[in-house]
Each structure stands twice: as structure tokens, then as C-alpha cells.
Amino acid sequence: MIRFEQLKATPLHLGITDRTGGVSQGVYGGMNTNFYNPEQFENACQDIKIAIDALGLTGKIIVATRQTHSNHVLKIDESTDFQNLDEIDVKYTALSDYRLYSSPDTDALMTNRKDVILMTFYADCVPLYLFDPVNEAVAIVHSGWRGTSNKIAETVIKEMAYHYHSEPQHLFAGIGQSAGKCCYEVDEPVKTLFRVHFSEHDMNCFFEPKANGRYFIDLKKANELIFLENGLKSDHIEINPACTICKSDLYHSHRKANGGKRGSMSQLCQLI
Numbered sequence: 001m002i003r004f005e006q007l008k009a010t011p012l013h014l015g016i017t018d019r020t021g022g023v024s025q026g027v028y029g030g031m032n033t034n035f036y037n038p039e040q041f042e043n044a045c046q047d048i049k050i051a052i053d054a055l056g057l058t059g060k061i062i063v064a065t066r067q068t069h070s071n072h073v074l075k076i077d078e079s080t081d082f083q084n085l086d087e088i089d090v091k092y093t094a095l096s097d098y099r100l101y102s103s104p105d106t107d108a109l110m111t112n113r114k115d116v117i118l119m120t121f122y123a124d125c126v127p128l129y130l131f132d133p134v135n136e137a138v139a140i141v142h143s144g145w146r147g148t149s150n151k152i153a154e155t156v157i158k159e160m161a162y163h164y165h166s167e168p169q170h171l172f173a174g175i176g177q178s179a180g181k182c183c184y185e186v187d188e189p190v191k192t193l194f195r196v197h198f199s200e201h202d203m204n205c206f207f208e209p210k211a212n213g214r215y216f217i218d219l220k221k222a223n224e225l226i227f228l229e230n231g232l233k234s235d236h237i238e239i240n241p242a243c244t245i246c247k248s249d250l251y252h253s254h255r256k257a258n259g260g261k262r263g264s265m266s267q268l269c270q271l272i
């Protein structure tokens with residue numbers, strides 16, 4: 001479980017799982033939170049429960065994303081009708097005391113409720129969080145190259161400003177373990193898609209040309225730029241430099257698994 005220094009002594013309990021501490025085995029081991037894989041369902045529920053307990057989360061409602069590399073943000077508040085979400089049957093699992101909901105076509109969650117656990121999934125894509133300590137609101141985000149190229153982090157900052165009156169200079173942000181610039185190669189069509197929302201100057205900060213005509217891309221840097229351009233303070237942004245592809249023994253990696261069988265890591269949080 002990976003935690004962020006700047007969140008210590010705040011009401012936000014937040015962490016990102018790695019491959020340690022759970023009951024899952026083999027390519028899914030030692031911890032896998034992906035309950036969407038029916039073959040791994042019971043072990044994943046147990047690993048989620050272990051992660052919830054490790055973070056000291058007390059909520060009994062879990063809302064998880066069903067991610068599609070979209071820019072869709074789900075806001076959870078007192079008026080949220082959970083019946084509009086997909087409820088996952090967790091009877092006879094380690095999560096039997098919880099209600100587990102899945103939000104379709106969703107890549108970010110935000111709330112100011114103190115009784116709801118938020119959950120997102122990763123294996124190379126970038127985990128982001130945004131925390132407003134003034135208005136006590138939080139968002140967690142799944143930002144792969146597609147989400148980053150569409151600036152999902154900016155969408156979330158604007159949604160937080162609109163719904164919670166969050167001011168960017170008050171926000172704290174985190175960037176978790178993900179595919180690093182050392183390993184993450186993309187081709188020209190990917191770079192072309194970034195041109196829609198990024199200037200050439202900005203792109204030069206996070207695209208590094210390779211001799212083979214492809215590029216190394218630094219998605220952490222790209223998301224940091226989005227945070228800064230939207231008014232966040234640089235000393236409010238905490239970045240975990242770890243590369244999931246380099247260290248696939250410690251982190252689940254989609255690219256390292258060649259798109260085959262692999263587990264997922266999760267960002268989990270609750271305002272308490």
C-alpha cells in the first residue's frame with residue numbers, strides 16, 4: 001500500500017495498492033483488486049477488504065469506476081441514487097458487510113461525503129487525486145495516455161470548482177506509480193492526438209523522440225503540467241516516480257503482461 005506524505009494528518013485517508021499484502025496468487029499476486037474478473041472475484045474481494053482495513057476506512061458503501069478511458073466524472077453526494085449504478089453481489093465474500101457499486105463508463109469519482117469509499121483501477125495508467133482541504137472534497141482519477149491527452153485532470157478541477165467551490169491554489173494533488181518515461185513508448189498517431197489540447201511547447205516537456213521514429217512519453221509530467229496550468233501550487237503536488245513497467249514484480253503492469261492476464265491496483269479513499 002502506497003500512501004502520500006502530504007495527506008498525513010488530513011481527514012483524507014487515501015492509498016494506492018501495490019502487489020503486496022493480499023491473498024491473490026500467480027500473475028494476480030500478491031494483491032489484486034480487480035473484482036470485474038469473474039475468475040478472481042473472491043480473492044479480489046478479500047484483497048479489497050485488506051486494503052480498506054489497512055487504510056482505516058470506515059464507510060460501508062464502495063463506489064468503483066468501470067473505466068473506459070473517458071473524461072466522465074461521477075459526483076457522489078446526498079442526492080445520489082445508488083440504484084442508478086450497477087450493484088455487485090458481494091454476499092458470501094469478504095465484502096459481505098459492504099454495498100459495492102460500479103459506475104459504468106466512468107474514469108473519475110468525486111465526493112464531499114464522509115461515508116463513501118471511492119475506488120479506481122490501474123495497471124500502468126496514472127493514478128491522480130485532488131483534495132480540497134478547505135471545502136473537504138476529494139476526487140480520484142484514472143488518466144492513461146487517452147485521459148491525459150483529453151486533460152481529464154482539468155475536467156475534474158473545473159467540476160470541483162463548480163460543485164464544491166474548490167479554488168485551485170488550495171488543492172493538493174498526487175500522482176501515483178505508473179508507466180514511466182523510461183519504458184512507455186508511443187507512436188506518432190498518439191502524439192497527434194495530444195496536439196488537440198496541448199501546445200508544442202508543452203509537448204516538448206513530456207515527449208522524447210527516439211531514433212526509431214517513436215517517442216517516450218512522460219505521463220506524470222503531462223499531468224503535473226495540467227495541474228500547474230490550472231493554478232495548483234507546485235509544492236502541493238506530490239509525485240511518486242515509480243515505474244510500473246520497470247518494477248512489475250512490485251506493481252501490476254498491462255504492458256509488461258503483453259495485454260495478457262494481469263491483476264490491477266486500486267486507489268482507495270474516504271474522507272473521515
Ligand SMILES: [Zn+2]
Binds near residue numbers: 182244245
Ligand atoms: Zn520504466
